[in-house]
Amino acid sequence: MLKLQKSVRKASRFFFSRDGGIFHGIGGMFSPSSTLALSMTSVARKHSKFYSDDVYRSKHGRNYNVIENPEDALALFHRMLRKRPLPSVVRFTQLLGQIAKMEHYSVVISLYHNMGLLGIHSDDYTLNLVINCFCQLNLMGCSLSVLGKFVKSGYAPDTVTMTTLIKGFLSEGKVDEARECYEKMTRGGCKPDAITYTILINEFCKEGNSTAALQLLRRMYKDAICEPDLVCYNIVIDSLCKDGLYDDALSLFSEMVSKGVNQNVVTYNSLIRGACRASQWKEASRLFNEMVDPKPTPDVCTFSVLVDMLCKEGKIANALGLLKIMVQRGVKPDRVTYNSLMNGYCLRGEIDEAMRIFDMMVGSCETDVLSYNILVNGYCKLERINEAFMLFEEMICKGLIPNVVTYSSLISGLCKVGRTQAAMELLCKMQDCGPLPNIQTYGILLDGLCKNGQLEEAMTLFRNMEEKKLPLNIVIYTILIGGMCKAGNLVAAKDLFYQLSSKGIQPNVRTYNILIDGLLGGGLVDEAINLQGQMEGNGFPPNNVTCNSMIQGFARSHDLSRAV
Template sequence: MQKSRIFFNRDYATGGIFSPSSTLSRFKIFIAPNHSEASANNNQTNIKTTLESALSLFDEMLRIRPQPSVVRFTQLLGEIAKMKRYSSAISLYKEMGLRGIPTNDYTLNIVIHCFCRLNQMNYSLSVLGKFAKSGYEPDSVTLTSLMNGFLIEGKVDEAAECYRKMTSGGCKPDIITCGVLLNGFCKLGKTTAAVEFLRSMEKDRNCKPNKVAYSTVIDGLCKDGLVADALNLYSEMRGKGVVPDVVTYNSLIHGACMFGKRNEVIRLFNEMIGRKITPDVRTFNVLVDVLCKEGMVGNARCVMGIMVQRGIKPDVATYNLLMEGYSLQRQEFGKRMETIHIVALLMQ
């Protein structure tokens, strides 16, 4: 760790850099809601400045007496992790260990999350071992982080095995944990496993699938060309009282469009409007795509007009689809003219 960050800063000369009260004030300012807005800013200079402030505050917390509690250190690590500065968070965690500062289960969860995001699963699993040594029980946050780590590396089988081992050991997953595994199955084309897992969720009182879970599997089925199965699952979902949203309809409409089911696309769109679910840019893009492929470019332009009227701005994909429609129209016109020319030659 760079020693220069620990040097005296004259901004704190009057209150004393090692004053517990001044440090606590800085800590509260740093953790305040306006900080989250700054850290979310895309400006790299602002992010760097905020990180430097966090590191400076960490050094100050190490020097003051009495030393802040593990809760304060853990909150600071969490803020740095939110900035996606995972290596920095891990470095500070190691520094805490060298200084003999205790950690708790929240600290360990943050460190596991950071190692997972850095594709360092071996280290994540070694930190998991510290849970048992410290007398802590891994929770749904621990499990979610580990599964995300495996899935980032494309290891869906390992993620599923991690889920099986930890839940059989007493760890209780939540809907977010289950959603991560469902998403992993679907992204890697393992829709059969996704459906099976969804069925197991339906039997679990503590982890009943919601519209996000159903929509994830519906989307996976549609992308695999199993539109009929997706529609059946959609019907089951509604039968269980789970209300679909724009994401659900987008998946179904896109799936029907990909396999030329124009009537199904129109039916689903009308049903969506009838349920007062507002279409988004993806919904309209699918309609533009369908109309252009059917040679109805004029109607596709009308759809774009409706988009604008509804306050939805067409994106690059919208314009690309429309240009492709015009291109197909010109090609079709060229073929017709060529046919007319050949017939005229034969009649001479």
């Protein structure tokens, strides 16, 4: 019986391999033997002769069950065709499954067609495998054609078949079709299993629909078909944390514990990360302190999340203390840990300390584009442009490709020191050679030109942005309106402001405040008062900035009664 179970588990890997089967282990935590949707009993009963035989061997005794490459598999396929009588379809299916494990799905389909031409009739396991291969190739039309043959051959689609189709539809973004498959399963004879639910839950979470994922998790309990496992809980908890629903994540965690589902380091990492995002530092520390034997031991991800949290809070000393604990526990800091520390120092303006961490990192693990971006940005903020460009050249020499963030930081730094011509040349280099600048890059340069009083150049850049049909937003318009107000060109500022409605762009509080301040500075008090009324009418109550601007404007115009 033990030998039979081992054989069945081996067969299951043909359909549920983590390398290329219908079910990729999310986070590497799925076990094919524990999630096998096919009934072991039915497999054993149908193919008992096959599983009681020795593995397929040639006349020389070589074990052909272990296939290391597609060439071996194809050679074995042709040897099998020369056998008389022909081997059973089960053995052909086993071979096709091995090829599918190597992710050569097109080869599987080609051999399946050859089998048909030679009169080798496929069984339901073969057809399930072929459906999966078409799904992996994003050829759902072909998958459905095989499903038609499946039904015509007298086989009823089972949980494996329908789950495969659901996964295939989702991989092509066809959510409605996947949902229809699921509904057919719930109405029909084959019920969804843990794999089906996990695939659907994972898809909802990827779409950012944590609420729907949570409802589906509850349905698993309600239908009493299968209970959510650790993987299901981890997926939903992580999604809730990412969507800012931290209290819901904690509630689900408590439910998970009460139902006897053992949590692991992935569970805690999601919750700690969620607590940090929600600025619940005490909660993050509490969860970390919970991670002691026999509970999950903190890993490099746990420490890195906490180091990042402390650095962003400006608590570098605490972060370094945690780094010391990390090393004492035998957990090696990785690139993420070092990047967080460098960023923490840069946020404090301590670029030399950040460089010290960078040097430590070089001796421990590989630096990446993010590592350099942190330092380039740090130097640019301190107006140490030459050192920023030295790092820029160094990263290129190391084979790292600067991205839009790298260039945007350099453009910002050049504008800070008044080198706007060099900043514009760098933008042109991006346009010619890549990476393509995004709207933030243009906004940085536009802001630099306005602050340096180069309004003509700013307007030229703005028109170029319009010609390129870039998605101009309120940030871009607010920068320009502010530049015009600062230069005393209130006509142009008002013209830009009143273009907003025709462009379908809604001004925000900052936009109103900038123009109100500009109008007051130009002595247009009544217009400023009218604009404030319009601001309130559009649902933006005046804030402290608005009130201060109004008071100062009234005082400048010697209208002290209004100022009071």
